[in-house]
Amino acid sequence: MNTIVIVGGGAAGLQLATRLARRLGKPGLAEIVLVDRSPTHLWKPLLHEVAAGRLEPVVHHTSFALQAERHRFCYVQGDLQAVDRINRTISVAISGTGHGEGGQLQSIGYDKLVLAVGGVTQYFGVPGAREHALTLDSVSSAEQVRERLFTALRRKTAQAHAQPQATTGTVRVAIVGAGATGVQLAAQLRRTSSVLNRYGIHRLDPVTGVDICLIEASPAVLPGLGARIADRVGEQLARLNIRVQCGARVTSVSESGLTMAGQAPMQADVVVWAAGIAAPGMLASFGLPVNAKGQIRVLPTLQSVDDEHIYAIGDCASCRPQDLDAELPTRAQVAYQQALYLAQALPRRLAGKHAEGFRYRDYGSLVSLAGSSAIANLAAPGKDSGWHIEGRFAALLHHAVYRRHVLAIHGWGRALGMTLAQGLERLLAAGTRLH
Ligand SMILES: Cc1cc2nc3c(=O)[nH]c(=O)nc-3n(C[C@H](O)[C@H](O)[C@H](O)COP(=O)(O)OP(=O)(O)OC[C@H]3O[C@@H](n4cnc5c(N)ncnc54)[C@H](O)[C@@H]3O)c2cc1C
Known part of the structure; x- marks a missing residue:
């Protein structure tokens, strides 16, 4: 097998x-093994909501062990360390086994390996960026953003109480990178600053007391997504009192803020780095051809250009x-x-059939853009500029993309149950974490 x-x-x-697992594992046609360093899965496009305290991870995550038991695949919690392409085995540092930082190594054999x-x-x-800026790479890093913001809001509020005559303080948030991640985070943080003020968590002015600045090296926000959506998002950011500095290059980050080329240093209580994505550095050590960002070069079949057993x-x-x-x-x-493609193509190839x-x-x-606001530019057949949608309907579509992911993983029954439970949680709580 x-x-x-x-x-x-x-x-x-x-x-x-x-x-x-449904297609090959259950009928006993293949063994499916999933390795992840984390015990739970949370859909990554939700991380800016975790950072802004809008979303409670525990209500939205999926336990890998539970999913594996339900769908009959094998789950190993560990960190991929090495790939032995000759013997077709991978080496995984098992989480929680305490041998140094990496944990005890386990070797797992494969016929087909999918790197995801x-x-x-x-x-x-x-x-200074790696040392001082926060990121949205994982749930724990998103939680750090939230904690740093809360601490800054509380500290500035306490200072204002201690010196009532002094000018009320301002919490400064700098977000480097005005792609979708940075823009969505900025909008959510603006909403959070208002909600936390309403519940008395801080006493700063929700607009002027929380200065949010988006810094982008390209000439406009959302590089690569088209001028129309960028223009409309730019207008909405201005309406939310989010400052945007385009064409600005960050040259260093420190404990107290950052510096941009040709400008005086900018003070910031929270710096979030959302400026770019690369592949994890270890992939380059597997001997597979990679591009400048360290991503594995694949054929249209999604197989490595150099190894037909690795996808x-x-x-x-x-x-x-x-x-x-x-x-x-x-x-x-x-x-x-x-x-979706590989779930169809892999079983065909294993059965010796052709797959496009x-x-x-x-x-x-x-x-x-937080709350019930979103902006979409959807592909439209025969229309170069696509369909432009804004407001509640666009926000609903944004939500529907996440629901489709939940549905694909859990099926109708559980997806419906989770949606109800999550809706109830939001209804009964404040809708934003207050601590
Ligand atoms: C805040 C934010 C907002 C976003 N918004 C959007 C959006 O609106 N629309 C959109 O299209 N995209 C968005 N994205 C991008 C989108 O999330 C990613 O493109 C997508 O998640 C990539 O999926 P993936 O499976 O390749 O990787 P991921 O979803 O990142 O999953 C990688 C998995 O690998 C595990 N892992 C990593 N290294 C190891 C290792 N060494 N050993 C074992 N396990 C490991 C991780 O724990 C993780 O579970 C957003 C991203 C962020 C951060």
Whole structure:
């Protein structure tokens, strides 16, 4: 029996493991093994909501062990360390086994290996960025953003109480990178500052007392998503009193803020780095061809260009389908479509049948601006500029993309149950974490 090992249970990996388990695992046609360093899965596009305290991770996460038991695949909690391509084994440092930082090593054999380890923050070598800036790479890093913001809000409020005559303080938040991640985080933080003020968690003015600045090296926000959506998002950011500095290059980050080329240092209580994604550095050590961002180069079949037994999908893959002249972006819809494709193509190939190469369909872009506001530019057949949608309907669509992910993983019954439970939690609580 073939063993298919999937490393990384994110947007791509968990869906693939679940689908392959249904198709190959349950009928006993193959053994499916999922390896992830974390015990739980949370859909990554929700991380800015975790950072803003809008979303309680424990209400939205999926336990890998529970999912594995329900769908009959094997789950190993550990960190991928090495790939032995000759003997077709991977080496995994098992979490919680206490042998130094890495843990005890376990060797797992594979017939097919799917790498779906996602991306990591790219700092472009900016001094101090790695040490002082926070990121949205994982649930724990998003929680750090929330904690840093809460501490700053409380400290400034206490200072204002202690010196009532003094000018009320301002909490300064600098977000480096005005792509979808940075823009969505900025909008959520603005909403959070108002909600926390309403509940008395801080006494600063929710607008002037919390200064949010988005810094972008490109000439406009949302580089790569088109001028129309960028213009409208720019207007909405101005309406939310979010400052935007485009064409600005950050040259260093320190404990007290950051510096941009040709400008005086900017003080900041919270600096979040959302400026770029690269593949985890360890992928380059497997001897597989990678691009400049360290992503594994794959054929349209999603197999490594150098090893037919190794596939890569999602953010860690460098994929250029036959019908496109550029590499696919690091986006959830690419990860989703690649997982869907491989769930069909892998069983066919294992059965000795032919499977066409992967084709990507761009359905457009959706940017959430917190609450019931979002802006979307959806692909429209025969219309170059696409359909532009704003407001509640766009926000509903944004929400629907997440629900589709939950549905793909859990099926109708559980997805419905989770939606109700999450809605109830939001209704009964404040809708934003207050501590
Ligand atoms: C705040 C935010 C907002 C976003 N918003 C959008 C959006 O609106 N639309 C959109 O299309 N995209 C969005 N994205 C991008 C989207 O989240 C990613 O493109 C998508 O999650 C990639 O899926 P993936 O499966 O490749 O990786 P991930 O979802 O990152 O999953 C990778 C998994 O691999 C595991 N892992 C990593 N290294 C190892 C290792 N060494 N050993 C074992 N396990 C490992 C991790 O624990 C994780 O579970 C957003 C991203 C962020 C951070």
